[in-house]
Amino acid sequence: MEAGNDLRDVRAEPARAREVLAKAGARTDDLLAALPEPALRTPGQRAAAASATDTARSLRAAFMDAHADAVYDELTDGRTRSVRLDRLASSAATAFPGLVPTAERLATERGRPQAEKEGDEIDQGIFFRAVLNSPSAGRHLLDAMLRPTPRALGLLPGFLATGTADLGSVRLERTDGAARLTMCRTDCLNAEDDRQIDDMETAVDLALLDPSVEVCLLRGGEMIHPRYRGRRVFSAGVNLKSLHGGGISLVDFLLRRELGYIHKILRGVLVEDGATTRWSRTVEKPWIAAVDTFAIGGGAQILLVFDQVLAASDAFFSLPAAKEGIIPGASDFRLIRAVGPRLARQLILGGRRLRATEPEARLVFDEVHEGEELDIAVERSLDRLRSPAVLANRHMLNLAEESVDDFRCYMAEFALQQALRLYSPDVIDKVGGFTAAKRTAVFN
Template structure:
């Protein structure tokens, strides 16, 4: 760990604050371009900022002047981190990955940065202190994680290596793989994976919330996708929602209601594991394949890809519709609909902005993303997003036909080549670099916080 030395610690200078009392503040670091020296300057500056914040009450108990001071300190520290990363992002990444000889998953990478370069990202202890705190009452330390992720992904060298790291199988999936190969069935907390013939059926079972996505479901889905891609007996993956508890859909399957907005309000939607992790994790694995041989060969020799079928019962909202944009064959029941309610929710719908216009054209994409348009299966545009519309009673047969068609040996190779043309890796990397900053800013914005609070209050009133 880099330790500060007296020579590297700038002298403190008193300044006036909105509280009307002098507060000891360290001048903004004047970086010189040397990694070790600049790391010491960053550590000293951010440590002074943390000391200032420690003198204040927690956010929910601050008055206006105290909150103004806290925001000024947070903003100054983020500017210092941004300046450091502009100069040293690739060098920092090389230190954390031993010269890119190790694949380090995103959460481990971000916390390793906190340990190796004090002040660069929040520590585990700092993040744990915000656990159990509703989103509106957090200081938004995830913004500092987003700054780091943006800088890494913005580098063609470091960004591509991180994408590789996130395409590797998870330890949990590797542990469960022998049992799945043996029995053809793994039951996770919110996902069921079953092998049936040439297909592995992945069923969402977040029944209490209309199969909405939360941290648990994202983790389970990545495990499930890994198992499907690792099992040699599986040729095709199938995604479908299970039956839900909601009275309006009792006994019916529902594909997905998108992000769990109650969890977002309660501060339980993680930036690393959910907002960024799902895009780099299971969705990207479905689209680009699982990295199984990271050290040699061309891309086709390094990854395992398989085609995917989606069976949409009832609706695919938000994150649910985003999934459809990477699937190879989508079947929807007649009364289903799709939507990406970005304007209503106030956040960015993952890679929907990148992928939707490729299927529907720019004008329809704007109607959906900016105007909140729903696509019903009776709309002509529905056939731009799905391949078949069938009665609910015909869904199972339609899925079996799609599995049979996509099981042909040449399908995986051709979908790989389509992906190279449709969404080059550099386009994906550049989009995600900007997405990291924009999404975390939106998830803490006043309008989003107000919307999720109103929804939560309405839900409480119905109890």
């Protein structure tokens, strides 16, 4: 009866709802604290923990369904402040006890392998699903994530002066009006983790904010991996070693990646009022990707927002979502438009590998070239997209192809479903058995 009353009360007026939510969260925390660490629990203890967390999550979902706008407005001072994902989640943990995990809980979780976590990020998924489902709060959050990061703003004067920036996993160079972003994680074939997401968003911000940049290029650098030594590689997707070790986060990786640098490539960077022309809220640039060797998983996903994609003749495109057990970002949203429903299902559900020389690959790659011809084609493409009419037309094409609200609604459901997948038994089993040697075999 208590659970039923709580479910009713969290939908009631905000003050009573907050009180009930906080008490329910404290009860669940006390129960979990009395149990051994997740990896040491007996089957009965695991069942008790699952029952308690499921009940608490039902209350959190009901609370957010009823009060999402009020919660968001309180956290952003009536939407007068732009608050990014991580700050929004941490502020919610303080202002609304029992709603999302605290920074301390997340730090504890971060130190555990994926298989030994409580799954606290699922509560963040519940929170962000409700926020993004709200037309007012969700739109405001998308805008907040389109603003340049503090790191980028701090580095901008140096980049404007020198035309270069070494961000660690991404190098940025401006030459002849072109911003050239080179992914250079030579230790892991440009597999993405939280660090690379931060570096990529910073590089994208710098490229977009530089008024002398007319067009942008993304390419992978030369690798030192024995199998690919001296060869360029575009991207191996998510870093499964980091995922297994618990280092891939929902907020700082999976959500920030989609709402941050990838969305900025598509929509542009949102600048302060008066920093651009009065006709536009964002600074946009045309984007070209050059794919060497392979674009796997996340590397394939980002190609779907580029204006032109060129590939080496021996390259391939792959979205092994079913194999890895997680959702391939916004690919389920964008790929159908690019290649059609049948091929999209073959790529995502069936794990089909699309080689650059196959006829269907022209739905992903605009041009395919042999050897050094790719370098020549890249320069030709950079020149072509400098045309003054390109920017206006890409803006209108993107507007027609993908509305902001359609993207917002997709990302709302993605926030929860991806969080659930992170802690699903099949994913835990897969990433646990996915050693570096096995991952290398995927590239063959």
